[in-house]
Amino acid sequence: MSFSNRFSPEHNLSVFGNANIFYRPTWEEHRFDTAAGNAQLGLRHNRDNNSFLASIQGQKYYLDDDVSRNQAGLNLQWLHTANQRTQYSVFAQGLIQRFPGQTIRNVNQYSGGVGIVRLLAGNGSPVIYGSLYAGTDDERDSTRPDFGRTYFGIRGGGEYTLKQDLKLIGSASYQYSKYGGDDPLFQERRKDNFIFLRSGLEYTYQENWVFTPEVRYLVNDSNFVINDFDRWQVFATARYNFN
Numbered sequence: 001m002s003f004s005n006r007f008s009p010e011h012n013l014s015v016f017g018n019a020n021i022f023y024r025p026t027w028e029e030h031r032f033d034t035a036a037g038n039a040q041l042g043l044r045h046n047r048d049n050n051s052f053l054a055s056i057q058g059q060k061y062y063l064d065d066d067v068s069r070n071q072a073g074l075n076l077q078w079l080h081t082a083n084q085r086t087q088y089s090v091f092a093q094g095l096i097q098r099f100p101g102q103t104i105r106n107v108n109q110y111s112g113g114v115g116i117v118r119l120l121a122g123n124g125s126p127v128i129y130g131s132l133y134a135g136t137d138d139e140r141d142s143t144r145p146d147f148g149r150t151y152f153g154i155r156g157g158g159e160y161t162l163k164q165d166l167k168l169i170g171s172a173s174y175q176y177s178k179y180g181g182d183d184p185l186f187q188e189r190r191k192d193n194f195i196f197l198r199s200g201l202e203y204t205y206q207e208n209w210v211f212t213p214e215v216r217y218l219v220n221d222s223n224f225v226i227n228d229f230d231r232w233q234v235f236a237t238a239r240y241n242f243n
Contacts, residue, residue, distance in 0.1 A: 111135025128158035145181030
């Protein structure tokens with residue numbers, strides 16, 4: 001669920017938030033069942049062609065019914081509408097990640113980046129967007145720098161209106177990660193190249209219901225074989241918008 005509400009018509013300040021939970025069971029290996037609860041609450045201030053957003057967020061992540069990770073953080077974002085077709089953004093985030101029973105893995109994560117959204121002319125009212133970002137995981141245990149890392153990435157995507165109630169959507173992202181020290185087992189530093197591809201349709205039914213079937217492909221090219229994988233996923237989601 002998500003919401004956004006202005007404090008009053010004469011004010012340019014609004015409050016927004018969202019919360020969601022998920023549970024993903026496996027067919028056979030239930031020790032890999034995962035679940036999570038996420039929540040975010042923030043304020044948005046609009047002034048002329050600019051919007052300033054600040055929010056806090058939290059997450060509890062479960063693996064096999066036990067808490068695997070707790071996460072809390074702060075998000076800051078500036079949106080600038082250059083014209084009716086173009087919007088720029090600058091964003092920053094700080095997260096605290098804690099692993100109960102595995103404190104050696106604890107990190108503080110800092111990241112930031114820039115983005116753009118552009119409405120193109122032509123049939124289908126195509127919209128494209130993209131962003132660049134970079135960050136670091138600062139390990140809390142100085143004896144294990146291999147749990148820290150630096151990373152950078154690029155994201156892009158868009159949508160195309162096939163007809164009034166149907167849109168074609170898609171996105172792609174790439175992220176490179178380099179860890180801070182040699183792994184005790186492999187005796188070298190881990191390096192990952194992660195690619196995420198997504199494609200689907202967005203169908204709006206009677207204005208309030210939105211159905212989204214989609215296909216996702218993930219691949220992580222790592223120099224550590226236990227972290228090297230590719231995965232296909234198929235999703236079908238439904239959303240209801242309250243007026």
